Amino acid sequence: MSQDLQTLKRIVATTVATLGYELVGVxxxxxxxxxxxxxxxxxxxxxxxxxxxRVSHQLSGVLEVEDPIAGPYTLxxxxxxxxxxxxEASHFERFAGSxxxxxxxxxxxxxxxxxxxxxxxxxxxxxxxxxxxxxxxAPLDQIxxxxxxxxx
Numbered sequence: 249m250s251q252d253l254q255t256l257k258r259i260v261a262t263t264v265a266t267l268g269y270e271l272v273g274v275x276x277x278x279x280x281x282x283x284x285x286x287x288x289x290x291x292x293x294x295x296x297x298x299x300x301x302r303v304s305h306q307l308s309g310v311l312e313v314e315d316p317i318a319g320p321y322t323l324x325x326x327x328x329x330x331x332x333x334x335x336e337a338s339h340f341e342r343f344a345g346s347x348x349x350x351x352x353x354x355x356x357x358x359x360x361x362x363x364x365x366x367x368x369x370x371x372x373x374x375x376x377x378x379x380x381x382x383x384x385x386a387p388l389d390q391i392x393x394x395x396x397x398x399x400x
Contacts, residue, residue: 256285256316263310264289267303272328273335276317283321285311288328295327330398337369337388344368347397348376353390362386363397 264271272288304325350362364378
C-alpha cells in the first residue's frame with residue numbers, strides 16, 4: 249500500500265474521467281483513526297446526488313482493488329458547490345475576476361489568510377488584489393486552501 253498522493257490522484261482522475269465527469273480536486277486528510285478522502289466532481293449540466301453516488305460506487309471498487317490508502321478511510325464525493333474550491337493553476341486562471349479566500353501554508357508578509365479579487369496567475373504564482381488595492385502573490389504550492397466567495 250502506498251500513501252503517495254500523486255498515485256491516489258491518478259487513480260481517482262482516471263476513474264472520474266472514465267465516467268464522463270471533470271475532476272475538480274482531491275483532498276486527503278490522514279488521521280490516526282480514520283482518514284478522509286474527499287473528491288470534487290463537476291460537469292456542464294451540474295452534479296446531482298445520483299452523479300455522486302455513481303462515482304462513489306465505482307471509485308470504491310477501484311480503490312479497494314488498487315488499495316492506495318493504508319488503514320480505514322471515509323470516501324466523500326461532492327459537487328464543488330457555490331464556494332468552489334480551487335486546486336490547479338488552470339482554476340486560478342479560469343476564475344480570474346472572482347472573489348476568493350485563500351489560506352496559506354506559511355506566513356506571507358505576516359499573513360496566512362488572504363481575501364480579495366483573483367487576478368489569475370502571474371509569473372507562475374497566484375495573484376489577488378485585496379480590498380486595500382494591495383496585490384498579493386502566492387506560489388501555488390504554498391496554498392493550503394482556496395475557495396471562491398459566492399455572490400449572494
